[in-house]
Amino acid sequence: MRLLIVEDEKRLATALAKGLTAEGYAVDVVHDGLEGLHRSGTVPYDLVVLDIMLPGMNGYRVCAALRAAGNDVPILMLTAKDGEYDEAEGLDTGADDYLTKPFSYVVLVARIKALLRRRGATASPVLRVGELTLDTAARRVHVGETEVVLTTKEFAVLEQLALRPGAVVSKAEVLEHVWDFAYDGDPNIVEVYVSTLRRKLGAGLIHTVRGAGYRLAGRR
Incomplete structure (x- = not known):
């Protein structure tokens, strides 16, 4: 899955990108609100991590503009502000969740995973396609009773196919969600x-569906 981090604190943005990449996500980073709005509107991200205090355009305005354009990408807002009114304003503009700095990285990852599960309209982190089972929380794969060890990128590619079982997923769609900008x-x-x-x-x-992409069938 592909995430966008819009954060002007470059050291924090780099650290988050490094950690989330290790979690198996493709991660793009921008440091300006206007660029974040442009990138969010042109790339099919699975989730946006959006700081509030940004140059160019603040996070509230970015979030409001995305929602006004009909973009329903999950948005997790980050801010150094601490107060219920700031949180309420963020949620009122259309954000899905809110974290106040400094925050626990473990909590950030948990919130991201929860939002992505909600996006998939399922409370379960386990995907099943025929005899294939993917535990997206534990990053484990089984074929029948046999566990198969995959690399981070291999799992990410398989996950994109498993999210749309039986449907044809194009090569371009896999690239968009698994590899970064x-x-x-x-x-x-x-x-x-x-x-x-x-x-x-x-x-x-x-x-392989020639000229179209790939379909996960769930059978060997």
Whole structure:
């Protein structure tokens, strides 16, 4: 899944991006409210971490503008302000959750995971497609009773397919959600990961729909 961090404290933004990347997310970072609004409106992010005190345009205005445009991306607001009125204003503009600095990184990750589960309209972190089971919280995969060890990126690619079982997911959609904005390599990297997943999970689980993308079938 692909996240956007809009935070002008560069050291904090870098630390968050590093930690969330290690969690398996593709992460883009911008340091200006106007750029955050532009990027959020042009890239299909799964979640935005949005600071309130930003140059160019503050987080309240960014959030309000996204909601006014019909963009329902989950927004987790961050702020150095501490007060119930600040929190209320953030939520009133359309934010989904709110954290006051300094915050626990563990709590941040938990809030992000909760918002992403809510986005998927399910309270369960477990995805099941046929005999394939993905525990998105523990990052574990089983085929039947057998656990299969995947790398962070392999899991992320598989998760994108499992979120839409039976549907065709294009190579471009996988790239958009699994690799960050800075990636400028060969888009055929998706084919490489799909090939590796087939080798680990079984050749019949992921079907290629020629000219369209991939479909997770859940059967070997």
